[in-house]
Amino acid sequence: MSSLNGVRVLDLSRVFSGPWAAQMLADFGADVVKVERPGRGDDVRHQGLRARDARGNETSETSSFLAMNRGKRSITIDIAQPAGQALVRELATSSDIVIENFKAGDLARYGLDxxxxxxxxxxxxYCSISGFGQSGPYSHLPGYDPLFQSMSGLMSITGHAGGEPGGGPMRVGYSVGDITAGFYAVSAILAALRHRDMVSGEGQHIDLALLDAQVASISHVAMMYLLSGQQPPRLGNASPITCPWQSFECADGQIVVAVGNDTQFVAFCRVLGVPELASDERFRTNPLRAQHRLVLVPMLAEQLVRRDVRHWHEAFEAAGVPSGPINGFADVFSDPQIVHRGMQMEMNxxxxxxxxxVANPVKFSATPVQYHRAPPMLGxxxxxxxxxxxxxxxxRLTELRQKGVI
Incomplete structure (x- = not known):
């Protein structure tokens, strides 16, 4: 038995945010029906790398679609036709959840709002995920992830400082706005579902904006600004509030060190062979280390560059100091911890x-995630x-096919 066994989801969404949320619900056991355009389908069926079959031949399936749509059943319906609209309304009568990410007001034209x-x-x-929400001066505008990264302030704190080589605002390397909104959507949907079943007996509308979600997820860094009125600095891989908390050059690559408290700093300095730094009045506490970061970091860097990544990682691990290499994906999926946790799997x-x-990371003790369907072919x-x-x-099915409704 899965956590959401018996829950029916009608997925009218496209691209990333809505499909990501619907896939999560499918992983938890919901019956998800994905409605796509006849002939073309979801836009992400045409984005990303194409998968190959057992003989090495390229197929029509893309990496982007395969990442967001397992566990679903794909049906094709032309919602521009009244007969297609009627089919979706009929499906909605026996559904628990609808997810859509059209521009605000678009589905009202089809009687599907x-x-x-x-x-x-x-x-x-009914969960509506849109770029700017269902209200406000931008609500009518289309939007994509780079806009939400830039407009939310995320890019202003990501990347190296302006005066450094390669400095300037930087986009996060994946569609973080879409995925973040998808997570918020799942939380909101499950909360609304519980309210329906335990309190009101009725569903409700969820209005979720990608811009709002990205602003909210900046969390403690945004709070630094709200408390101080000062723009948080852009420090590359370093932290403005914790030190040392960044990447360092080693003899053969880079290592990331995340020293979270003063005890760890003592151990860190001992491993580096400079225990005296831990008792230096400038570096005794984390606030002092952050304040004197520009003095401390070069001293640490001078030691770290002398040995290779593996040496330092093993030494820090033995001493209880959080650290890790900067892995490429070949390293990620061969990492013994990732392998043990089953984060890569295969589906027919x-x-x-x-x-x-890439597996769902949630481990339920009583209702484990079940992968019962691979990402579906179109229709x-x-x-x-x-x-x-x-x-x-x-x-009736033959008639609908002949008219191009399905």
């Missing part, structure tokens, strides 16, 4: 034979779902 679907199913939890797939997946389950959920006859 919250008010329309709430009228046919008052128990529906109709087009590729098997397909690799793979259209007839199955429409027969099962709407009891459509073969004649």
């Amino acid at each position: 919250f008010s329309a679907l709430h009228a046919v199913n008052p128990r529906l939890v 797939h109709a087009a590729t034979g098997t397909v690799p997946q 793979e389950h259209t007839e199955e779902v429409l027969r099962e959920r709407l009891s459509l006859s073969e004649a």
Whole structure:
């Protein structure tokens, strides 16, 4: 039995944020039906690297789609046609959750917005994920992850200082705004679902903006600004509030050190062979070390560059000092801890034979995550779902296909 066994999700979303949230719900056991455009499907079916089959031939399946859509059944419906709109409304009547990430107001044109679907199913939890939310001066605008990274302040604190080589604001290396919003969406959906089942008996509308989610997730750094009125500095891999908490050059590469308290700093200095630094009045506490970071860091760097990454990592590990190499993905997926935790897995797939997946990190003690479906082919389950959920006859399915509705 899975955590969300019996929960039905109608996924009207595209690209990253909505599909990521729906995949999480599928991992937890929900029955997720993904509605896509006939012929083209989700935009991410055309983005990223193409997977190859067992013979090495390129398939139509892309890395972006495969990352966001396991556990779902794909159906194709043209929601621009009234008959397609009617099918989605019918599916909504027997669903618990709808997830959509159209621009604000777009689905109202098709009679698929919250008010329309709430009228046919008052128990529906309806989550709208959009760039700027359902209200406000930007609500009508489209948006993508780089905009939310830049407008949220994230890029202003990411990268090296302006005067350093390669300095300037820097984008985080993955679509952090989309994925962050997806996590917020799952939390909100589960909260609304519990309220429906335990309190009100009715669903509700969730209005989630990617910009809002990215601002919120900056958390303690944003709070530094709110308390001080000062822009937090951009320090590359270093921290403005903890030291040493950054990457250092070693003889053969870089290591990241994250000294979280004064006891760890004493151990750190002992491993480096400079125990006297731990008793230096300038460095005795973390606030003092952060204050004198520009003095302390070169002293530490001078020691670290003398030995290789492996030497320091093993020595710090033995001393209880948090540290780690900067891994490429070959190192990530061969790391014994990652292997032990089962963070890479394989699933059978109709087009590729098997397909690799990054596993869900949640470990339930009683209702473990179950991977019951690989990311679906476009429209793979259209007839199955429409027969099962709407009891459509073969004649009706044939008629809908001929008219291009499905």
